[in-house]
Every structure is written in C-alpha cells, then in structure tokens.
Amino acid sequence: MSSAAVRRQERRISPVFLAVLAVMAVTGWAVWTDFAALPGVAVFLFVTSAWIVSLCLHEYAHARTALHGGDITVGAKGYLTLNPFAYTHAVLSVVLPVLFVIMGGIGLPGGAVFIEQGRIKGRWKHSLVSAAGPLANVLFAVVCTAPFWLGMLDGVPAAFRYALAFLAFLQVTAALLNLLPVPGLDGYGIVEPWLSYRVKRQIEPYAPYGFFVVIALLFVPVVNGAFFDAVDALMRSLGVDDLTRYCGSELFRFWEGTPEYCPI
Template sequence: MTTAPTRSSDRRISPVFLGIAAVTAVAGWAAWTGFADNPGIAVFLFVTAAWIVSLCLHEYAHARTALHSGDISVGAKGYLTLNPLKYTHALLSIVLPVLFVIMGGIGLPGGAVFIERGRIRGRWKHSLISAAGPLTNVLFAVVCTAPFWLDALDGVPYAFRYALAFLALLQVTAAILNSLPIPGLDGYGVLEPWLSYKIRRQVEPFAPFGLIAVFGILWIPEVNHVFFDAIDAILRGLGVSEWDSEWGQRLYRFWEGSQEVPSPSGFSQ
C-alpha cells in the first residue's frame, strides 16, 4: 500500500470526539467508584459513550485503510478526525445505532463514510477497506473482555464489570451483523470486488435496504433466539457469562427496574 499525503489539520482529532471520550472516562469512573446514587445512570452513560467511540473508530478504520489504499479524499472530508458529525449519514452512523442499543440491546452497525472507490486499484484493497470496520469491533470486544479471559476481575466493582460485559455484547453483535454478506453491510463490501459486474449491478439497488432487512429479520423471535444464543456462546468463550451481560443490560436500562447491583453469586454488593 502507498501512503497518501494529507494535511495535519485533516488528521487532528476532533474536539467532538475528545468530548465523547471524556464522557466515557468520567462515566466509567462513576460506575467504578459508585459515585452516582443510581449506578444505572453511570452504566448508561459509560456504555452509550463508549459505544459511540467504537462507532467512530469503526468508521475511522474504513477511512484510514482507504487513505493508505489510494483515496486521499478521506482527509479533506474530515473522516480522519474521528468527528462523527463529518460522516455522510450521521443518522445512520450514530443516532440509529444508539437508538437500537437503547431499545433492544442490539449492536446494530451503522454507516457510513464515503470512499471514492475509483481511486483504489486492486480487489484485495477494496475488501480490506470493508473488513477494517468489523475488525475494529472485534478488537474492541477483545479489549472489553480482557479482564474476563485473563481472570483479572478481582477488585473490579460489579457495576463496572457488568457494563463491560454488556459493551462486549454490543461489539460482538456489531462485528457479526456487519460481517454478513448482505448489500449495504461491510460483509458484502468484502465480497463485492470478487463478484462479476452483472451481479454487482443486479444487487446494487438493494444496498440501501440491507440494514432495514437485518433489523426486520432479527425481529422474528426464532431468529432472534438463535442469534443471541450464538452471541452468548461467543461471550462464554471469552469468559463473559450470560449473568454478566444480562445484568449489564438491566443496569443500562435503569428506567425499567431496580438498581440493586448483585454479585455473580447473587448477593448484592
């Protein structure tokens, strides 16, 4: 890959992103220390802000990979600043994914940064650009679950532990859903360069509806049950129990019930 020149201002981290990262840190501190009277509020703010951070990093990964593949336009578009307000569709990239988390605890992927594909040569480069986003979610999930699979949870407050577990669930669901070979999602973007021109033209009109189709399919109870069973199996493999992720979601939805924080053995902390 070649490195494309960009201005330093095109790569400067946006104050908007720094502000979101600051909210994540402060809310994480509040969940860890029990500073808030209602631990659910701290968990809600921490998970929501961290989820937005991961969405920004997801889109940044697409843009950065495109830059090194030959699309120097991503710098001028502001994609390298991590500013979510610079995305082509802020509604799809930030607002809808956050709403899906609040409504159903689903890490539904967003989109999009606009990559000028005509500037890029080589099918592998096109596939790697699309794969970079979901791989970022995978890395985020590994980081969130590290205390679990490293057996390093001694001294970690339960509220913060459950928040990490729920955040990991969101990252795993986003990585899997966005890797599906459905038009409009990154999984199809990985596959698309290898398809014939005829097939790409036939599929192209369906791309705007891919995200809606995924949400509709997940609304089917049988599919939803199988999907989350698979998610739970992956999380268990990473050391995160169903108890951890379920209580993370319960605390996150603080407006629905009790804010008592139980230990993994069922005793309140």
C-alpha cells in the first residue's frame, strides 16, 4: 500500500463517529419537530450524542495540532478517525464524561490522546497542542449559542432552545475545567513548556492526581459556587439566561419530570 493510501486510511472518518453523528441529527430533528412522544427522551439522546461528538472533536483537535507540530504517529494510532474508542484512555475520554453529564449535568474534561512530545519542537507548538482541545469546546459553545447572541430565536422550538443552552453549558464547563493550570489537565499542558526543569520535576509526581483533586474540589461549596457563578456569567454573556439553561438541564433529566415553568 502506498504512503498516500496509508494516510487516507488513517484519516478516514470512523463508522462509530458517523453513527453517533447520525443519532445526533435524528434526535435533534425529533426535538425540533416535537416528533417524539416524550420530548425529554429526545433531548437526552440529542444532548448525549452531541456531547460525545464534542468529545471526539476535542481529542481530534489535540491530535491534528500535534500532527502539524511534528508528531506523525497520531495517524497510526487512529486519533485522526474521530473514533471515540481509539483514544488512549477511552474510559476517561468518553465514558466517564458521559456518566458525569447524566449524573451531575457537568461537562467533565476527558483524558488526552497520547502525544509523542519528543517529536514536537518548540514551546509554542507544545502549548498549542494542549490548547487545541479546550478551544474545540469553546467553538462548539459559540455555535450552540449563536441563535441566542445573534437574536435569531424566532421560530426556534422551546425544547430545542433548552437543549442548545444545556449543551453549550456543558461545553463551557468542560473548557473552563480543562483550562485550569492543574497537572493532568490541558491548562497545565499549556504552561508546562514554559516552566523550568526543576519545577516540572517537582510537579511530576502529582500529575496523575490533579484531575481527581479538581473533581473533589467541586464538592466544596465555596469552590462550587464560585465556579458555577463564573459559568453562569459566561453563559449570560453568550445570550443564554439562567432559566433557559436550567430548563435544558431539567428536560435532559426527563426521569425527574419537567417543571411547570419550563413550557415546551
């Protein structure tokens, strides 16, 4: 097989990703048209599948940036196919974030793809590889909230509006958490190339625990309140009011029932 054929094979979009994308499209249509007998179920499937799509795009952004930075091995590892099962930590990258969305309604950062750092030269390139993932979440949030900040909500069904608001909320929380300069998260990957060797060696033993420390801190009321105040402020700056986002969260958890003040 020629090298060009190998590259095409390595970059061919995975059928798994296409299947998830199809679920997102069909359930999005069901939410928009009010086709489903239980709109909450359609919102749940739409938001969950769209969230998985965003996780794939997050990891793809890391891999694609690494490829252009000099790590030509990402293709052989399957990272350019958008297959959620090709990532180094499939549980951390996809399964755990989806479970957190279902249980707590928060966008949890996923595990990063394995990048061969030695192949990437230059501190800026290393920082860009780490920043690419959260930036994918930011762009996803901007797209989801475009009807809000562009004032194009006329004709948008309430259920679909709620779903977009909640999906954007997940993207914002994921981006903010991932951009924290904590070992194990992308935020630390952005600043790490600029740290001295001595500092990096001192931090290195704690890197495997940074992710779990952040999750634990979110259970501290003061930290939790400050974090979600920042998220709500960002959502309002994107034109999404608190009630719309809250209704999206409640409709997503259809098994709890939809409040009367969230008309659909």
